[in-house]
Amino acid sequence: MAKRNNNNNDLNEVVKQLADVAQQLAERNNNNNPNPAGELFKKIAQSKPPTYQGEPDSTVLGNWSREFDKLFVAVACPNESKVSSVAYYLRGEADLWRQQNEQAERALPNFGWNVFKEQVRDKFYPIFLQKHKADEFLELNMGTMSVTEYYIKFIELSRFAEDTVATDRQKARRFEKGLPLSLQRKLSGQVFDNLDELYGRAAYLHVLELKEKAEKAELEAREKRKEPMTSSGPFGNQNNFKKQKFNNHQSNNFQNNRNNQGGRNFPKENRNHPGDRNQRIYYCKRCSNNH
Known part of the structure; x- marks a missing residue:
């Protein structure tokens, strides 16, 4: 019997020591983080989240809410702290609306960040839009x-x-x-x-x-840049252009042959005489000879 009492006393002593250790750890944690809400707000502020002034613009409102969705995950923000953290980043008409409806919102069942987003959307981006x-x-x-x-x-x-x-x-x-x-x-x-x-x-x-x-x-x-001259050009169509070029070439050759002869006319003895009616004479366009 005395032995069992000793075992109980030892067990009670161990439990007491564990409780003391847990209390010391809790106190140390509180000393290191004296204001958890302030630390959370500081983390959010460091990310420089956007503000919302109540613009009736779906893009502005959607970007604003999505930025906070990502930010809350990054800083591990508790659900009960999300709306109060967002409220600081409301400006202008949105801030006035929040102040006027804060008490009524908190009385709603299951009020939180998702419900708050729906209220903001219904207020500043109504159904007809x-x-x-x-x-x-x-x-x-x-x-x-x-x-x-x-x-x-x-x-x-x-x-x-x-x-x-x-x-x-x-x-x-x-x-x-x-x-x-x-x-x-x-x-x-x-x-x-x-x-x-x-x-x-x-x-x-x-x-x-x-x-x-x-x-x-x-x-x-x-x-288009390589297209040949058309009928509106100086030589008409392409066939006419080639024909004109050939004629010019022949004329130039004939004139050159005449110049090579010193500019003289064909010799008189080579011309036809009245008595030589049956004789045919051919004057070459190249050398001016009769052949």
Whole structure:
């Protein structure tokens, strides 16, 4: 019996020592981090997050909320501290709206960062504007844009039509529908379940298409520079030009032969006489002799 009491006493002593160690560690941690909220705010401020002033612009609002989504993950921000951290980066009309509705917001069930984002969007980007963007997405096509510009616009507007393109395969089909017919024909027979895969293939084909057009235009320009004279030229068409050139050559040869004879006329004895009617004389155009 005495032995069992001794064992109990030893166990109690060990538990007490462990409790003392845990208390010491907690005190040391508190001394190293006297203000956890202040340290969190400092980490957020070092990243220089964007401010929001209540602009009715989907791009500005979307970029603002996404930046804080990434920042909260990077600094391991607790859920209960997210809204209070974001509130500091509201300006202008957005800041006034926050101050007027802060108490009512906190009374909402499950209030947190996700609920707060929805409230900001409903306030500064109302439903009718969201519907306008959804209609713009449904009518979107590449037109004169590059494939990259079309892809960026597609991603931006697709957020307003999530019911229409709920899956990645639906996004790929809708993206292909907005491409020019020339690219659609080159992509025919291929099924893409991934939007990014389709985008990469379409961008590659578009580069080849632009290259072919540039080479064709350069070839046509070269052919145009080498084009012979037409009927509007000084010698008429090409056949007339060759004929005129040949006649000029013959005339020049004949004149040169006459000059070689010293400019004299053919000798009189070589001319025809009245009594020599049956005799035919031929004057050579090259040497002026009768042969």
